Amino acid sequence: MTSTASAFPTSPAHPSSAAQPYGPAGDAPALLLDGIAKTYRSKAGAVDALRGVTYHFARGSFTAVMGPSGSGKSTLLQCAAGLDRPTNGTVVLNGIPLHGLGEVALTKLRREQMGFVFQAYNLLPSLTVYDNVALPLRLMGRRPGRGEVEAVLTQVGLDGKAKRRPAELSGGQQQRVAIARALVTRPAVLFADEPTGALDSGTSRQVLGLLREATVRSGQTTVMVTHDPVAAAYAERVLFLSDGLVAGSLDRGTPQQIAAAMSELER
Numbered sequence: 254m255t256s257t258a259s260a261f262p263t264s265p266a267h268p269s270s271a272a273q274p275y276g277p278a279g280d281a282p283a284l285l286l287d288g289i290a291k292t293y294r295s296k297a298g299a300v301d302a303l304r305g306v307t308y309h310f311a312r313g314s315f316t317a318v319m320g321p322s323g324s325g326k327s328t329l330l331q332c333a334a335g336l337d338r339p340t341n342g343t344v345v346l347n348g349i350p351l352h353g354l355g356e357v358a359l360t361k362l363r364r365e366q367m368g369f370v371f372q373a374y375n376l377l378p379s380l381t382v383y384d385n386v387a388l389p390l391r392l393m394g395r396r397p398g399r400g401e402v403e404a405v406l407t408q409v410g411l412d413g414k415a416k417r418r419p420a421e422l423s424g425g426q427q428q429r430v431a432i433a434r435a436l437v438t439r440p441a442v443l444f445a446d447e448p449t450g451a452l453d454s455g456t457s458r459q460v461l462g463l464l465r466e467a468t469v470r471s472g473q474t475t476v477m478v479t480h481d482p483v484a485a486a487y488a489e490r491v492l493f494l495s496d497g498l499v500a501g502s503l504d505r506g507t508p509q510q511i512a513a514a515m516s517e518l519e520r
C-alpha cells in the first residue's frame with residue numbers, strides 16, 4: 254500500500270499522545286504500545302514480525318486487530334500480554350511498564366489484570382463450570398464469593414449451568430464459560446484471539462455480542478485478533494496491521510467496509 258490516509262483514517266496513536274490526558278477522568282490508556290518491534294531469530298535467519306508499533310487502547314474500548322496473514326497480529330497480542338518480550342519498545346498495561354517485570358511478577362500481573370479468550374476454550378474438563386470460572390480468583394489467592402461467580406455466569410447467559418462440566422456444554426456455551434472466566438477478575442484488558450474461530454455464525458454472534466456488551470455495560474477494555482470482518486464489526490474500531498506496522502484504523506466499520514479495507518491491504 255502506498256498511502257493509508259484515505260482508506261484508513263489515522264488513529265490517535267502517536268508517541269506524543271502518551272503525555273496527554275485520556276478520557277473524562279484524564280486516565281492513562283488501559284494499554285499503551287510504544288514503538289514495539291519484535292525480531293524472531295532462528296537458524297533460517299531473522300524475521301521482523303513487528304517493526305515499530307505505537308498505539309494506545311483507551312479504557313473501555315473494544316478494538317479488533319486485523320491484517321493479512323503474517324502481518325504480526327499474534328506477535329502483537331503476545332507482546333502486549335507479556336507472553337513474549339518485544340525486541341524494542343515499551344508496553345504499559347494499566348500504568349505498569351511490563352519491561353521491568355520478571356517472570357513471577359508478569360504471571361501475577363496476567364492473572365490479576367488480564368483476561369484471555371482463545372479459539373480453543375481451554376477449560377479444565379474435570380472442573381465444573383462454577384469452578385472453572387472461580388479458578389482465576391483462587392489463583393489470585395482469593396476465596397471466590399458465590400455471588401460474584403454467579404453474577405458473571407448470569408452476564409454470559411449461563412444461569413443454571415454452574416454444576417455442569419465442560420463436556421456437557423455446546424461449543425458456544427463453553428466459550429461463554431471461557432469469557433466468564435476471563436471477566437471474573439475484572440481485568441484491565443481482555444485479550445481475545447480468534448474467539449469465534451471454532452463456532453458457527455449464530456453462536457459467534459452471541460459470543461461477540463457478549464464481548465461488546467462487556468464493553469458497553471462494564472467499560473471492559475477488549476483487544477480481539479480476528480480474520481473475520483463480521484466479527485471485527487462488533488468492535489468500535491478496527492486496527493489494521495500490515496507487514497509489522499500499523500496501516501490504519503477504521504471506526505464503526507460495517508463488515509463490507511472492513512472486508513474492503515482488508516482487500517486493499519492484501520493487494
Ligand SMILES: Nc1ncnc2c1ncn2[C@@H]1O[C@H](COP(=O)(O)OP(=O)(O)OP(=O)(O)O)[C@@H](O)[C@H]1O
Pocket residue numbers: 293294295300301302320321322323324325326327328329
Ligand atoms: N516463533 C517464531 N519464530 C520465527 N518467526 C516467527 C515466529 N512467530 C511468528 N513468526 C513470523 O513473524 C511474522 C508475524 O507472525 P504472526 O504470527 O504474528 O502473524 P499473524 O498476523 O498473526 O499471522 P496469521 O494471521 O497467519 O496468524 C510471520 O512472518 C511469522 O512467520
